[in-house]
Amino acid sequence: MFRYLERFAMxxxxxxxxxxxxxxxxxxxxxxxxxxxxxxxxxxxxxxETTKEGISAWREALAHLKQRRPLEKLEWSDAxxxxxxxxxxxxCSKGLTEHKGGDGSEPWDRINKYGKWGGSVAENLSFGDExxxxxxxxxxxxxxxxxxxxxxTMDHPMLKYVGMAICPHNSKYKQMLVIDxxxxxxxx
Numbered sequence: 537m538f539r540y541l542e543r544f545a546m547x548x549x550x551x552x553x554x555x556x557x558x559x560x561x562x563x564x565x566x567x568x569x570x571x572x573x574x575x576x577x578x579x580x581x582x583x584x585e586t587t588k589e590g591i592s593a594w595r596e597a598l599a600h601l602k603q604r605r606p607l608e609k610l611e612w613s614d615a616x617x618x619x620x621x622x623x624x625x626x627x628c629s630k631g632l633t634e635h636k637g638g639d640g641s642e643p644w645d646r647i648n649k650y651g652k653w654g655g656s657v658a659e660n661l662s663f664g665d666e667x668x669x670x671x672x673x674x675x676x677x678x679x680x681x682x683x684x685x686x687x688x689t690m691d692h693p694m695l696k697y698v699g700m701a702i703c704p705h706n707s708k709y710k711q712m713l714v715i716d717x718x719x720x721x722x723x724x
Contacts, residue, residue, distance in 0.1 A: 541702045542617070545713065548672040549690060549698070550609045556601040562673055563598040567591060579670070588680030597677045597687070607693055615651025615723045616699025620714040622646055623659075624701040627712060647716060655719025658689045662713040671702075671713040689717060697721045 552559040569578045574591040576584050587593065623646055626638055636642060643659035662671040675686040689695070695717040702713050 539702075542700045545672050545700060545702065546610070546612065546698065549715075552601070552672070552676055552690060553607040554609050556604045556606060560598050560601040563594050563601065563677070566673075567594050567598065570594075593677050593679045600687070604691065607691065608696065610698040610717075611696060613651065613697040613699045613718065613721045613723070615721050616647065616697055616716040616718060617701065618650040618699065619643070619646040620659075620699045620716045621701035621703075622649070623716075624703040624712055624714045627714075643716060647718065647721075649724075651718075651724050652722045653718045653720060656692075656694060656717075657719070658692065658695060658717045660686050660689050660713075660715040660717075662686075662715075664711060671711075675713075675715075692717070694719045 566577060570576065570591045571578070576586055577594075578584055623637055623641075623643070637646065644653070644657050647653055647657055660675055662675050664671060664674065672690075676690055678684045678687045697718045697720070698715060700713065700715040702711060704711060
């Protein structure tokens with residue numbers, strides 16, 4: 537159930553949580569790859585990304601990591617992984633890009649199928665043609681999301697368990713990453 541792409545993405549997320557100063561180096565490298573306008577970022581594969589906020593969002597993520605204390609590592613949950621996989625495949629085949637499933641289900645409904653959760657649950661979604669680990673970095677920057685809700689979820693100290701799935705997406709985005717989180721979870 538814990539596939540290679542998800543394993544790599546989870547390692548990146550845990551690096552952000554447990555070693556923010558080391559993770560900050562990723563954003564320092566990205567900042568160097570912006571063009572003079574501060575809006576266009578060149579990725580390692582040579583692809584150019586026109587950002588919404590520009591370099592300021594990356595600088596903000598960098599500053600946030602440099603001042604944030606380390607958090608506990610997230611633990612993998614098969615129940616959350618199955619929930620994420622269900623949403624990923626059902627959304628991908630229809631080209632859906634939201635938390636509500638095509639059947640009207642919400643994240644907590646899907647999680648309930650596979651486990652009993654307590655405390656809080658949350659879900660992050662990312663779309664694009666990057667690898668899963670790059671999607672993690674993008675979620676942390678949260679370019680174009682003024683509330684930085686994805687970053688806040690990733691940094692939430694009460695969330696202890698995670699499951700994720702990466703699937704091909706039937707849209708211009710090419711790939712979807714679903715990450716489900718829980719404060720407590722017991723497998724069904």
